Amino acid sequence: MDLIASFNRCFGKQPVLLAHAPGRVNLLGEHVDYNDGPVLPVALDRVVRLAAAPSGDDVVSLSALDLGESVAFKLAELEQRIDIQGQPLPGWALYPAGIAWSLQSDGLPVSGMQAAYTSNVPIGAGLSSSAAVEVVFSVTWQALGGWEADRMRLARLCQRADNVYIGIASGLMDQFASAHGKEGHALYFDTRSLEWEAIPLPAAISIVIADSGVRRALVDSEYNERRAACEKAVDLLRQYKPDMRSLRDISPQEFAAFSEFLPPIIRRRAEHVVQEIARVQSAVVALRLKETESFGALMYSGHASLRDLYQVSTPELDALVEIARDLPGCYGARLTGAGFGGCTVNLVHESHTEEFISGLSDAYKHRTGLPAQVYACKASAGAFVERLS
Ligand code: GLA
Numbered sequence: 001m002d003l004i005a006s007f008n009r010c011f012g013k014q015p016v017l018l019a020h021a022p023g024r025v026n027l028l029g030e031h032v033d034y035n036d037g038p039v040l041p042v043a044l045d046r047v048v049r050l051a052a053a054p055s056g057d058d059v060v061s062l063s064a065l066d067l068g069e070s071v072a073f074k075l076a077e078l079e080q081r082i083d084i085q086g087q088p089l090p091g092w093a094l095y096p097a098g099i100a101w102s103l104q105s106d107g108l109p110v111s112g113m114q115a116a117y118t119s120n121v122p123i124g125a126g127l128s129s130s131a132a133v134e135v136v137f138s139v140t141w142q143a144l145g146g147w148e149a150d151r152m153r154l155a156r157l158c159q160r161a162d163n164v165y166i167g168i169a170s171g172l173m174d175q176f177a178s179a180h181g182k183e184g185h186a187l188y189f190d191t192r193s194l195e196w197e198a199i200p201l202p203a204a205i206s207i208v209i210a211d212s213g214v215r216r217a218l219v220d221s222e223y224n225e226r227r228a229a230c231e232k233a234v235d236l237l238r239q240y241k242p243d244m245r246s247l248r249d250i251s252p253q254e255f256a257a258f259s260e261f262l263p264p265i266i267r268r269r270a271e272h273v274v275q276e277i278a279r280v281q282s283a284v285v286a287l288r289l290k291e292t293e294s295f296g297a298l299m300y301s302g303h304a305s306l307r308d309l310y311q312v313s314t315p316e317l318d319a320l321v322e323i324a325r326d327l328p329g330c331y332g333a334r335l336t337g338a339g340f341g342g343c344t345v346n347l348v349h350e351s352h353t354e355e356f357i358s359g360l361s362d363a364y365k366h367r368t369g370l371p372a373q374v375y376a377c378k379a380s381a382g383a384f385v386e387r388l389s
Contacts, residue, residue, distance in 0.1 A: 011053065016387065017144070027336075032273055039189050048118070050116070055114050060072065097165070106160075131178050135383045140385065142385075151382070176191075212344070214316045299331075300321070300333065
């Protein structure tokens with residue numbers, strides 16, 4: 001899509017900047033970012049692209065090109081979540097409005113603008129399409145306002161928009177990855193200390209995404225429920241470890257010793273988190289040593305844990321992982337993102353990529369009757385802005 005031409009058609013003028021922000025795929029460390037754990041995402045070569053110009057007043061006019069919808073709202077009316085006609089903002093507009101609200105509430109000036117945007121990050125697939133939208137708007141307002149703020153601050157303000165303005169209790173991983181991606185690298189991010197490091201991916205590896213095509217309803221409420229179960233586990237475990245603040249503070253050995261009395265569901269949820277944190281720590285060592293087979297084995301066990309303990313998988317995602325496991329060149333496969341449908345991520349030897357893609361699509365279709373979108377992606381750069389004038 002010619003974004004500049006589309007902007008021009010919508011607003012009858014030229015944009016002053018173009019901004020880009022990627023989706024992400026998480027290699028390992030699922031449902032640990034709201035438990036202070038470490039994660040290993042990769043920024044994707046699937047991005048939101050946005051063209052913008054200042055409006056010169058208090059109004060933000062947006063055109064969501066893929067949806068064929070537009071809206072305008074006033075910066076003075078963000079709290080009310082209404083458009084300039086006083087109607088409730090459509091769901092998609094809550095993300096940009098939430099970013100404006102979050103930046104403003106942290107003292108960062110936000111100005112009126114016109115913006116048109118388009119995305120090729122699939123929606124609801126576990127690849128963080130909404131985090132990419134949030135991040136693209138945050139860097140756009142930063143560029144228009146000319147103020148300083150580091151990327152971690154922006155990522156946290158995007159997360160705040162999710163948590164407070166939109167009402168999803170998400171962690172920081174997705175916005176972090178979209179803001180910090182690095183070409184050819186996975187991002188090892190400690191969500192407690194906020195320290196992070198880009199670790200090179202082995203050269204002969206392809207990251208293959210397989211979209212099950214299944215989207216489940218109630219993802220937000222199920223997600224919030226999982227988070228609440230983790231908090232409950234911490235409350236209950238505190239009688240043994242009084243200084244415990246999150247599930248990050250208990251080792252798998254301690255957990256095995258103390259967890260017997262936890263109610264069964266809470267225990268399963270917490271066991272996943274405690275073991276997943278340990279898995280990420282082992283996976284980082286494997287990645288540094290380029291031990292792709294050990295890395296892949298951790299992905300398979302991560303999937304089994306999400307399926308059996310955290311219970312966020314679906315029969316379709318399980319089928320994708322089982323099929324992948326038997327295909328030549330596959331090191332590891334697991335569901336990625338929150339789960340409840342969406343995608344798996346697969347690490348495949350480069351020389352087998354094409355064969356893997358067709359083998360997985362064909363066998364999935366045969367087994368489930370559903371088409372899967374299967375494609376290789378590249379670890380890419382995080383959000384950036386290009387000035388046009
Ligand atoms: C969603 C959330 C993230 C993270 C993952 C699960 O993508 O936005 O913060 O919790 O689910 O790992």
